[in-house]
Amino acid sequence: MSSTSLPPQYANAIRFSFGDSPELADALLSLVLAGKKTATCGALRDYGPGKEPLPQVGRRDVVLNGAGEPACVIETLSVEIGRFDDIDPAFTDLEGEGPYAKWRAEHEAYFARNGGFSPDMEIACERFRLVDVLPAGRPIHNLVASPIFIVTDIESDGPTPLHNSMLSFASVAIEADGTRHGEFEAQLLQRPDRTTNETTMAWWETQPEAWAATTANAEPAEAVMPRFADWVESLPGPKVFVAAPMIFDGLWMDHYLDEFAGTRVLSGPFKQRQIFRGGGVCLYTMAGTLRGAPYLDWGMSKLPAEFYGHIAHTHKAIDDARGFANVLVELFKISRALPPISGSKSDFR
DSSP, X not given: OOSSOOOGGGTTSOEEOSSSSHHHHHHHHHHHHTTOOOEEXXXXXXXXXXXXXXXXXXXXXXXXXXXXXXEXXXXXXXXXXXXXXXXXXXXXHHHTSSSHHHHHHHHHHHHHTTTOOOTXXXXXXXXXXXXXXXXXXXXXXXHHOOOEEEEEEEEESSSOTTTSOEEEEEEEEEOTTSOEEEEEEEEBOOOTTOOOOHHHHHHHTTOHHXXXXXXXXXXXXXXXXXXXXXXXXXXXXXXXXXXXXXXXXXXXXXHHHHHHHSOOSSOOSSSSOOOSOTTOEEHHHHHHHHTTOOGGGOOGGGSOGGGGTTOOOOSOHHHHHHHHHHHHHHHHHXXXXXXXXXXXXXXXX
């Protein structure tokens, strides 16, 4: 797809650019792609018949860059009309353009040069979320966006989702620098079309406290997994799935997301909802390589307690996810200290 063409689902979408100049359009677009700008406002007089249509909740619009190329897609979450002087700093913070005083001065100047400014003028205040990055926006997005890592731990009644049930899972949303964006946890009803594993259940008998936490207030997977997918999608910026190891926890989450929410823990060239970016991170592999240990000496238990933030591995999903999230941050510190690898264009296609 070229930088000027649109995917079929956006062919009839409204197209617009932020600001009133190519430079301002690119600057504000960069804030959107970085996840720092999730709101905007416009003079009510500029909307209506023969003008730009007023934003509508649920509508998805295409944002153009300064060159007029489709760069991303946003979805309107809310629209409120009010006087300029009544706009709250809590809203202007969402615009991501600096402190309130700076925001006000720049917006007074903007409205003054685009039809006139008055403190009493009616303003449409829109909150939105970024839902898609288009080819023209990807180079900027890759530079400015801060991925949010969804560090996840699961508990089950057997070794495989093909025969057994996932009992619980928990996720911590965290950036590489340790900035946290919330948590998600749920307990799941065992599937009627699956059986329990004798060895696993015998192990659970040795963990009564964890078993009680894992099975309390259980809900159907068909209710939980779409809710989890919506939570992931609501977070700003690109999201990356993380598990320790990916081949176990990631396998379970991929199966349940595919089965009950129509999505996966990875992205790829398939036509379905994609809430995660790339192939995910195996924390087990990342820890083993960054420790400089031979493969047979890999293992999450080989890491110092400080890496976990002294959070015990209790087999309660939320405890274990929090500990693994702390490990991820520590491993990124090691990674950032290494010299970057660069070279010629890869042979990988």
